[in-house]
Amino acid sequence: MTYDETLGYLFTRLPMYQRVGKVAYKKDLTNTIQLLDFLGNPHRDFKSVHIAGTNGKGTSAHGIAAVLQTAGYKTGLYTSPHLKSFTERIRINGSEVSREFVIDFVERIKPAIEAINPSFFEITVAMAFEYFAAQKVDIAVIETGLGGRLDSTNVITPEACLITNIGLDHTDMLGDTLAKIAFEKAGIIKHGIPVVIGELMPETQPVFEEKARQEEAPMIYAPPKEWKPKTLVPNYLVKNFSGIYATIGELIRKGWKITEADILDGLDHLNALTGLKGRLQVLSERPLTIADVSHNTEGLRVLFSQMDSLCTGTILLVFGTVKDKDLNPIFQTFPSNARLYWTQSSVPRALPVEELAIQGVMNGKEGECFREVNEAIKQAKEKAGPDDLILITGSTFVVAEIEGL
Structure with missing residues (x-):
């Protein structure tokens, strides 16, 4: 073979x-x-x-x-x-x-x-x-x-x-x-x-x-x-x-x-x-664009806290996850000033972006929906200012689909 x-x-x-x-x-x-x-x-x-x-x-x-x-x-x-x-x-x-x-x-x-x-x-x-x-x-x-x-x-x-x-x-x-x-x-x-x-x-x-x-x-x-x-x-x-x-x-x-x-x-x-990848991996500067595979409440809380300390502007959060997660506590860790870009990976376990958006609204988190990870990143980059920070996280599989990682 x-x-x-x-x-x-x-x-x-x-x-x-x-x-x-x-x-x-x-x-x-x-x-x-x-x-x-x-x-x-x-x-x-x-x-x-x-x-x-x-x-x-x-x-x-x-x-x-x-x-x-x-x-x-x-x-x-x-x-x-x-x-x-x-x-x-x-x-x-x-x-x-x-x-x-x-x-x-x-x-x-x-x-x-x-x-x-x-x-x-x-x-x-x-x-x-x-x-x-x-x-x-x-x-x-x-x-x-x-x-x-x-x-x-x-x-x-x-x-x-x-x-x-x-x-x-x-x-x-x-x-x-x-x-x-x-x-x-x-x-x-x-x-x-x-x-x-x-x-x-x-x-x-x-x-x-x-x-x-x-x-x-x-x-x-x-x-x-x-x-x-x-x-x-x-x-x-x-x-x-x-x-x-x-x-x-x-x-x-x-x-x-x-x-x-x-x-x-x-x-x-x-x-x-x-050869470690996907852990606070800097993809580009100005706007600072970071990919991280954190995917549960504790890990995301630590990650978001660090992003707050790095960012002088707005955090543009490209976020996708999997079906078997309790998202309620995860949503509570989100930065208060984050602009949200919901997305999903292509694996069967991925939570469909429409369901993610619905759960987000139920927790007071509204964002734009993109069925493809790189389209969400593209849109975030178009909206980002030089002092903003783009963060792609929530699932290993979301990070894995980033082009050129």
Whole structure:
């Protein structure tokens, strides 16, 4: 098969949560275990760091990977979802997995796919682990998908774990309280493996402490650590610095050679080192145009607060989302002076722009409707003054459809 045919096979045969939603979510590790067994259990052949959380897990994963690269380690990085290219999910020292490897892997594993019928995510996790083992990485930073306890990545025995924070997201699958969601995220805590808790919350603290006690795992509440970045970075990365710093500290205690300079230099050059996209990504100046994949209440609140501090004019907000979101609290985070441009991505999970507009009106938020992301951006640019700020956010898939990203 060609690369496009290979991706077509994966996308059409295997359910992909990001595109179709809850139907693709499997609360079971059986498929992943069977796939990895078929491959000879490659996840046992490399060291790792495991990261879960509601917000900040992706940027924290990239941050830790950047630090490890700066320290001279051959570093794998597995994150999801991708923005433009499937190969973004699997990287070593910032370079994406080759298309040739993807083709070869799917061809080799086809008998297992036919027998097991795994999800898209389960296949991708197995592919990442096989690639990291084959390339003999020193260490890989692994971001969970949904939850943690039954997430496909939760078969590794890492050097350290990080749980960034807990918020009310994916409540239809993970639970409708912070404690229930924390229980799922706490599933990455392993016997005797240190776990860093990035944010102390009264609702989640007992859950984490009980799981750590059961697993006899050292638990570290990340102490506040100030960081003054030299470049423009998302406030949510600054917010997660304490967790990143504490996790690196646990690696140092285990013998990894990482200096303070490695930490600061790595984070200041995070985008260049890891290829991170869609996190406070500046697309153009005057008007300042920024794309960001924040998509839930907590993440958007932090993002909008930072935009308020950057903008001296009006914020022109190009916003689209997916169907399985409670938008009422999200609307309450919107900047009061924002001019709204509703839009939608082309994936099946996208909330139709007409429905988004109706919900907006019900919450006192009125805007113009555009069925295509780039048309909404074009209109915003035509209306924007030089001191205004255009922000495209609300969904990974909205950001992914920006031309030239």
